[in-house]
Amino acid sequence: MVLAHSDQEAEATNFPVKNVGGPRGLGDPDDRKLRKVEKEVLIPKIMRDRAKKEKCIEEVAAFEDCCKNSNVFMVLKCREQNEKLWGCLTKWYKDETFVGECTEIYLQERSDFRRTGLQKKYRDYLKNRDSNKSEE
Incomplete structure (x- = not known):
């Protein structure tokens, strides 16, 4: 899966879109x-x-x-x-x-x-x- 963070860069990741983010890219720490x-x-x-x-x-x-x-x-x-x-x-x-x-x-x-x-x-x-x- 490839996520575009801006027009110039794309990052490959195995996480679904909803689990990407947070300070380490592992998901929102406050998500319950x-x-x-x-x-x-x-x-x-x-x-x-x-x-x-x-x-x-x-x-x-x-x-x-x-x-x-x-x-x-x-x-x-x-x-x-x-x-x-x-x-x-x-x-x-x-x-x-x-x-x-x-x-x-x-x-x-x-x-x-x-x-x-x-x-x-x-x-x-x-x-x-x-x-x-x-x-x-």
């Missing part, structure tokens, strides 16, 4: 519209990760322990723990407040990426590196 893939894949991934790490800790631990102790027969032996885990996860997936929190987390991360051009993991690395230097 969500694409289908963000709603159906990226935000649910944040929800799944947060639910497992913050909300269903006991159920995850019980299921993991059962699987470790059951080897090949875990499918049969760990049904009860698996049902409890999925019940807990489903409860949080349906919680509108939790969905809203995860959506805000995603929008903030996307905004930071569009503003800086750096992925979250690299921004976190730089922050940790700089804080370690200041402690020395």
Whole structure:
């Protein structure tokens, strides 16, 4: 796709026209519209990760322990723990407040990426590196 920025220059890009712009050419950092893939894949991934790490800790631990102790027969032996885990996860997936929190987390991360051009993991690395230097 080629976008004409002026009569004299043209720039090739893979982004659709609506996602070009902002300080780094990655889109408007203040845009709060969500694409289908963000709603159906990226935000649910944040929800799944947060639910497992913050909300269903006991159920995850019980299921993991059962699987470790059951080897090949875990499918049969760990049904009860698996049902409890999925019940807990489903409860949080349906919680509108939790969905809203995860959506805000995603929008903030996307905004930071569009503003800086750096992925979250690299921004976190730089922050940790700089804080370690200041402690020395």
